[in-house]
Amino acid sequence: MTDVPLDDRGFTLGHGLFETVLWTEGRLDAFDDHAERMRRGCRALGLPLPDAAALEASAHEALAAAGKPARAAVRLTWTAGSGARGLDTPVPITPRLTAQAAPSAPPAEPARLAIARTRRNDRSPTSRLKSLAYLDNVLARAEAQAAGADEALMLNTAGEIACAAAANIFWIRHGEVFTPTLEAGVLDGIIRRRVIAACHDLGLPLHEVFANPGRLNGAPMFITNSLIGVRAVSDLNGSALPTSPLVSRIAKAVSRSR
Structure with missing residues (x-):
């Protein structure tokens, strides 16, 4: 787990993206689709593109830290990283990746x-x-x-x-x-x-x-x-x-x- 500093633009400005991936039956469901959607979002926001292998590795680290539940929600967050006070985007952008995993039961009712x-x-x-x-x-x-x-x-x-x-x-x-x-x-x-x-x-x-x-x-x-x-x-x-x-x-x- 990566500590997020107080000057992270995801924390201060919501400058970033996230994906929530289902872990079930021992695999990350539709992981490639989630990684590609995050890359599309990065292109729209002008953020550097995350490496798919790094995303997957972070997901598995988070799952291990959570005890690898049978069914889990894995959240991958990609922020614009640290920056000075204000709205101006830092140059260069140094993005920050965090991952969390938690048990997630399917809904029981409509x-x-x-x-x-x-x-x-x-x-x-x-x-x-x-x-x-x-x-x-x-x-x-x-x-x-x-x-x-x-x-x-x-x-x-x-x-x-x-x-x-x-x-x-x-x-x-x-x-x-x-x-x-x-x-x-x-x-x-x-x-x-x-x-x-x-x-x-x-x-x-x-x-x-x-x-x-x-x-x-x-x-x-x-x-x-x-x-x-x-x-x-x-x-x-x-x-x-x-x-x-x-x-x-x-x-x-x-x-x-x-």
């Missing part, structure tokens, strides 16, 4: 969602990155929990469906699958990509759309991320949602691809 007042800023370039600037997501999750839900549904600045606080969102209508387009301010999720591929393999029409919350009324829903896989949604804003056998079919197809 999720309950509540629409949060906190909006996803789709106009920000960081809305499509796994950046360290996650305070809006924290506030949205707190709103949802205060309303008795597990997770928040976040709308963007135009009032369109964007994502959950820590997941991508999908819904089903008339045998077709829908998810917000990345342009709505959505993270390019690892499992999101797998769901899209699984739908194509299953012959299910998949649409990436701009949509208002009314599109969700009475529609089966599910959310996805690297730790939960595909998780059905049981209710939205306290109203029960119908189930669909397509959610299980998609979940099984995604599980086979992991």
Whole structure:
């Protein structure tokens, strides 16, 4: 574990990126996909690119320090490193890598969602990155929990469906699958990509759309991320949602691809 000094820009300014990788069945699931997404984020932020071998080695060190649980969340954080006071980026940038691992059980029940007042800023370039600037997501999750839900549904600045606080969102209508387009301010999720591929393999029409919350009324829903896989949604804003056998079919197809 690397100690983080007080002048680290990830700590002082949120200047950096992170990835959360699932450790299961003795391997880091989709590690190459996570490493590549971090590299894409670095290109967008002008950060030096991390070495994939160093990322993997740090992940295994963190797992060893945690006692190598059977199932774990491994967080890899890549910051802009130390810098002087203020906003100006140091020259050169000397990035800092840290890693943490903790046991992570799969969810036992479907999720309950509540629409949060906190909006996803789709106009920000960081809305499509796994950046360290996650305070809006924290506030949205707190709103949802205060309303008795597990997770928040976040709308963007135009009032369109964007994502959950820590997941991508999908819904089903008339045998077709829908998810917000990345342009709505959505993270390019690892499992999101797998769901899209699984739908194509299953012959299910998949649409990436701009949509208002009314599109969700009475529609089966599910959310996805690297730790939960595909998780059905049981209710939205306290109203029960119908189930669909397509959610299980998609979940099984995604599980086979992991």
